[in-house]
Amino acid sequence: MKPEKILYGGDYNPEQWLDEPDILEQDIQMMKEAHINTVTLGVFSWAVLEPEEGKYDFEWLDGIVDRLIKEGFSIILATPSGARPKWMADKYPEVLRVDANRQRALYGYRHNHCYTSPVYRQKVREINMRLAERYGSREGVILWHISNEYGGECHCPLCQEAFRTWLKEKYQDIHTLNKAWSTTFWSHTYQSFDQIESPSPRGETFLHALNLDWKRFVTDQTADFIREEIQAVRDGGSTLPTTINMMYDYEGLDYHKLADLVDVISWDTYPAWHKEPETETAMDNGMQHDFMRSLKHQPYLMMESCPSATNWQSVSKLKKPGLLSAQSMQAIAHGSDSVLYFQIRQSRGASEKFHGAVIDHYGGTDTRVFREVSHIGVDLEKICELKGAVTNAEVAVIYDIENRWAIEDAQGPRNKGMYYKQAVEKSYYAFRKLGLNVDVISMDQEFGSYKILAAPMAYMFRAGFAERVRDFVAKGGIFITTYWSGVVDENDRCYLGATPAGLTDVLGLRATEIDGLYDHETNQLVPEDRSIFATKISYECRHLCQLIDVSTARILMTYGTDFYQSQPAVTFQPYGMGYGYYIGADVEQSCYDDLYRRIVELSRVHVPVEQVPEGVEVTTREKDGDVYIIAQNFTPNDLFIDLGEGELLLGNSSGKISTYETIIMRRRKQ
């Protein structure tokens, strides 16, 4: 993207204020006062742009675009497919979704179109082309915001038919599908592709391979819709970059399959600050930033965030003073080139009227939020050179959506909580506490160049994965995996023989039984005598305990109680030039911290800061031979950190870092 500035601003909906022309002028003045430089227009504007079928009204938008560009603002322009006009639903009911119970929605809400409907695709194409023709080459318009927060699924007859076609292309003949899906179980054998229906609580939900393929189809069909949206923009003559705004930990789509469709990754983040300790919320939010950044391994945009309290969380807590700055700078720290808010001005009515905004109903600049927003605007101008700086990581954690789908869908050792995400977080946090940049990747992404790769609860080994891991370790990589790994193939079909399938020699063991623990139950991992991997006498574990038969691995920890007391639980062994580590139980964070600290020490991984105080986040970005070291304090206390030599861009150089403070230092890369 063009402008050499960190994008600062957010969603703006002037169409809600067309009958109050003064508002636009007030807003422009206030935006300038807040150092805002970018606005997103047109999300949900369809009913105003096309008030009747085929009758378009762009005049109001022309005026706003002209005015904003004249004032120097950059514009991100949305296609309006996130919500459709009422007339369209009335005339073409097929644009409305059908749910898994086969009931078609009535008109309402948003983000609920049928993505297969030819009519809807055609209507979207028409409006997108017109928008592209009119605004797609304007100086000042910098990016296409394609639709809004894609998600959900449709089970209408059109989608059923598309699903069958998709399956036919994938499996070619029905016998292959029957085998892959294990349909002989409960006599569910299909005789032809025409018989297949999407999963439904009224029909079938226990055929896990069907569920998996349905989810894959939903992603592919959504991708196809996005592709058509973008094509319309191109056909309208615009060559501007495109993005879709993704969501926090959204499990309905495989974002990896959408990443290639767009030029820039962007996402919307709404952490529930002050619910858990801020250090935990920051860690959690940071992992999502890193997941988004790792999608393309390049700078991305924080497309939405809330300058105050949201209105849709269970409790709408105010952000404490300084927290908004910390949240905004965290995005920059992890690789974002923007700080964008939803929203610049609060709407007066309907469901989001109490969602925080830069300008609230009161409408003055004498508010706490407006002052903080303005302050951040100034800071972002100070650090604008970070724009475009990249993030390099030597360690990675696998967080794989298909694996997640499969783990959560299977009926297995615990049907009340497998805690896959938490298992991934424990590895991620353990790395991050050392100040390491961490890539968060899928099983299919390239991992050959990392020094350490953690693959917690890698239940599903898709074809080729075990071979790639073997190669990685043989060449010197350090591979860490855990309980409930290597159990099934991509169709949730169990591997026969020893598991983790294909890696038992790399790890020197095979997994045998797995014990589910009730929520109130615990066991312990007890380190072997004089272990260099532990600082505690024992670590508490919960939920799942994998029993293992060790062949050649060295035992690091054993179980503390139950009938498998003293049996091995944590192991490692050298393999080729590298090492294979195995963690058998859902053990507490401190065990991960101790293990990973030692593993990193024993590796060739470079640590940017020697001593990272608990609760301080350290990240680096690099550009033109410079390294930017960024430290943020998410604890309620003043702390001390030595960032070494360098030029201070933000914060202070006393060594002290106070609550919610961000320090940014630049030094030449060595």
Next chain:
Amino acid sequence: MKPEKILYGGDYNPEQWLDEPDILEQDIQMMKEAHINTVTLGVFSWAVLEPEEGKYDFEWLDGIVDRLIKEGFSIILATPSGARPKWMADKYPEVLRVDANRQRALYGYRHNHCYTSPVYRQKVREINMRLAERYGSREGVILWHISNEYGGECHCPLCQEAFRTWLKEKYQDIHTLNKAWSTTFWSHTYQSFDQIESPSPRGETFLHALNLDWKRFVTDQTADFIREEIQAVRDGGSTLPTTINMMYDYEGLDYHKLADLVDVISWDTYPAWHKEPETETAMDNGMQHDFMRSLKHQPYLMMESCPSATNWQSVSKLKKPGLLSAQSMQAIAHGSDSVLYFQIRQSRGASEKFHGAVIDHYGGTDTRVFREVSHIGVDLEKICELKGAVTNAEVAVIYDIENRWAIEDAQGPRNKGMYYKQAVEKSYYAFRKLGLNVDVISMDQEFGSYKILAAPMAYMFRAGFAERVRDFVAKGGIFITTYWSGVVDENDRCYLGATPAGLTDVLGLRATEIDGLYDHETNQLVPEDRSIFATKISYECRHLCQLIDVSTARILMTYGTDFYQSQPAVTFQPYGMGYGYYIGADVEQSCYDDLYRRIVELSRVHVPVEQVPEGVEVTTREKDGDVYIIAQNFTPNDLFIDLGEGELLLGNSSGKISTYETIIMRRRKQ
């Protein structure tokens, strides 16, 4: 109503016992033994009155009515529309309701007719007219009980059409509606009234102004149905008064709009005694009594109450000895002219067979319940002069149903509990603990003549309200309001500018941000030094903390913790001849108690009893220049209370009031 007696008796269903003629005679003897003087007949009798379409059978009812009148009982006669015969649902499915998911009910239950259906209205009209012709001028028949516990809503095509007509009449043109409803948000603009559908989880639930108008329509359509029911009775030649039996804290209807349709207010009360401390249950039940009384500001009827345990609460607790008397006398204390039970005789089968009754399946008079009922019958005869006595109140609390709808529907500072009712209760309780009669009124009712008006969480300021309050205070009234007040107009559309809208000068402040607290979180309100308004060092507050910018108000309390520590939380200031008080947070009851006690002391409000012990309820009724002072002890302990001079009608004059005891004293008004 005619008879100069407190009505004592209740619902009676002899149609369930037509094949056992002895039962009626037994019942009459037992009723007389219990000093019962009134029975309600005909609720749910339709299938017996019209066993086939157009074939009526009144003979059985003739006999019962004759017999009861001969024995001196008064009769309240119900129209039977609360449940319809099976043949009607089979022949005219349109009489059955359609739910919000657009699914029509099958036949069953009760209270579930479509109130728009022309067929149903016609059938109701026909049976009502016949009942009126036959019984509507009988000596002994004293009141029409129109249908039963109206409630619920219907989304059938007929109702959709009626809703559209209702909207068209209200808004005239669709642009006015679009603006009022803020439909530009999410592109929901309507092009015509024909496009509008009622709220539905399958369609739209987030357009809050639609939700509000739908609820208003439901009330208006129900009112229209009631009007037709009553017209049929009039057309049948009966001039008897009418009532509808309302329900405890029912939020489905705006009872204020129904109050004018009938001659007498009545309601059904089923407190869950012995779940919370009896003092709390009594306070809660008392507020409902006062709400019902305030609907018309005249004596009303307690139409249903349970002489023993109900069968539909989660746990059916027995009433402890004496509690039934206390419950019955509480109705009299708050202004009821009746003590009526559901039911006189328990049914043998179906869902309510275990609902408490005066006569149970055992059928004898040697039961605890029968003895207590008989005792109350004697007491009511002793105090019969209270019939018709009125209640005068100098203070009022606003408890507004539209405000409640809006607060609970909006997505705002807390989506897991705003506690509007509890906020109203705190003000009500604080007044009641001083022995004051309290009116519980809507925002639209007249409040000019009160000395103190409390308006807690008055989120919605409907047009004119702020002006009326300003005038009230200017002329000497004391106005108390709280956090989350004056935020939106009647369409849940936010006021622009400072809030509470239109009252910032009366209060000397404006509300800024509001902080939602998690359930486990607390803050404190800390009184200013040497405050005369407080007895504690600090008061705990929860759920919501409003931050305020004070201009001219005097600060009474500030916040104890969080980033807004020491910022103002409770204020007051003189305005005109009166005062404006503001309470910024959801603070504990004792804070309300301390504040309100002092506010009352500083006012010209008259207190009937100097020292009201905690847990004793004091009320007064007035008639012909006499004041009746009523004291009730809802605590488990004997207490002492000085009611002053007067003639004792009930209880003892020792000064001691024992558990569940009621003392009634009469003296001349001064």
Next chain:
Amino acid sequence: MKPEKILYGGDYNPEQWLDEPDILEQDIQMMKEAHINTVTLGVFSWAVLEPEEGKYDFEWLDGIVDRLIKEGFSIILATPSGARPKWMADKYPEVLRVDANRQRALYGYRHNHCYTSPVYRQKVREINMRLAERYGSREGVILWHISNEYGGECHCPLCQEAFRTWLKEKYQDIHTLNKAWSTTFWSHTYQSFDQIESPSPRGETFLHALNLDWKRFVTDQTADFIREEIQAVRDGGSTLPTTINMMYDYEGLDYHKLADLVDVISWDTYPAWHKEPETETAMDNGMQHDFMRSLKHQPYLMMESCPSATNWQSVSKLKKPGLLSAQSMQAIAHGSDSVLYFQIRQSRGASEKFHGAVIDHYGGTDTRVFREVSHIGVDLEKICELKGAVTNAEVAVIYDIENRWAIEDAQGPRNKGMYYKQAVEKSYYAFRKLGLNVDVISMDQEFGSYKILAAPMAYMFRAGFAERVRDFVAKGGIFITTYWSGVVDENDRCYLGATPAGLTDVLGLRATEIDGLYDHETNQLVPEDRSIFATKISYECRHLCQLIDVSTARILMTYGTDFYQSQPAVTFQPYGMGYGYYIGADVEQSCYDDLYRRIVELSRVHVPVEQVPEGVEVTTREKDGDVYIIAQNFTPNDLFIDLGEGELLLGNSSGKISTYETIIMRRRKQ
């Protein structure tokens, strides 16, 4: 059944492995190694047996049957109606169920056919006949396993019509039905049978007599379906015995009405071991064993059990070493002639792939589970003479399904938990702790020959029950009943007059009010001075407290608190040659234990072992003049027990019985 061995083995699904022929051979070798002698084939094989309508494929099954028989295995052959092929649902949608909301299921899951559908019955008949013709006379095939775990209900038009016919046959005219169902309540009178619809949340659920008759119809219609299935097998020429596999505490069917249809009772047991203390789980599981045994008062089969962890419970806990043996031997102890598992080999895919099996995905014999299974196989051969031994009981507990339906459906003293099953368990456990065999019977089964009969919470007294009890006691029987007994007739219609209806003279009291207690509330039962029935000063009671008027009974305990403090709670009196005991409240187990121990001591009941340590189960079986005394230790500790003289078949004779150990001793009956 023929073979003189305890059946050992379980469900086997080779149709899932037809493309891997080596698997069958491996399985056979492993089964033999595990001393397995029986396999169940064909459950859910329909799609493989009839891949297209009318095209049958038995070849694969021929091969497997031949091979298994050649290797000496016995075969239990299933009819495949538990799950139907996809083509059938596509062509004949009527085979799919309609739920209570009147929505027809889509294809999926299992156990969800319409049991009325003529097409489905015809299709089942055709496949059953063919199976019978082909395999029904094969040496080695020993039993028909009719369908699988019958359950559920269908509300389709065909079933509605069948229900109406059923009702017409039962009641003959609609007036009789109206009276029995108390339809006058809420005006629900029916004019004809054609108007009746099954219960539905969209229609009616509060007409309890309708609900009861619907449940009776569901059982009768299921029975009719079973009868047709069996007839098809007979028409196919097979005379082999039949069974249906029943489920743990299944409340959807009245198993007593199905018991006569089959030759052998069998059931599937999946206790959640290690959730509660094992002693409690064993007691609970033991009661189900005894319920199943009492259905026909003859040896039965444990048709399914899990050799490891299931996959469908909330948490899949591993069985601790030795527990599998204890579970298996418990079946033998209570009268089973089999130990059968679901399943011999784990499936690779679909929903049950992680359900425990003898052979897991790893596929080796070097697993803990395989070793334990093999060990049990050896033990069962040691004790094979127990096959066919019967169980004699002198005491019985009534656990009546219609009573349960009625208690749980009625809206009464507690709508959040009546705890009927727990009340029955307390009586059962009290007997079992004395080492007594206990029959668990319905109200309709013969009870004249028992010495003690406990009928806890016998809410529904069906016609004749009171008379049979009176006769039982008059002739010397000891009858124990409790609160909430004798309240309604078979249509949930209350008895008028004193209750327990018809037994007030036998008990010497009448029940008056019943108090529901909240979950957090308790009361106490206080024994009279110097009572021989108690060992504690007081016993805690919860949930329900029945107040009683005592006429002639002797009071054993009174209430400890509340307004009914000191009122009678537990009584007894002699009546004729016997005694009537009454327990008024839901009191803790230890009170039952103390009471029942003393009642047994005072009776002529024979106790097999003098001192049974807490947590040890003692049972006896008898055959050919021998008594087999079986003791099992379900505690975590070694205990001592003196079983007297005899020949040791299993376990040790040291007097010590260790955790999960089973000791079996044979001696001549005296």
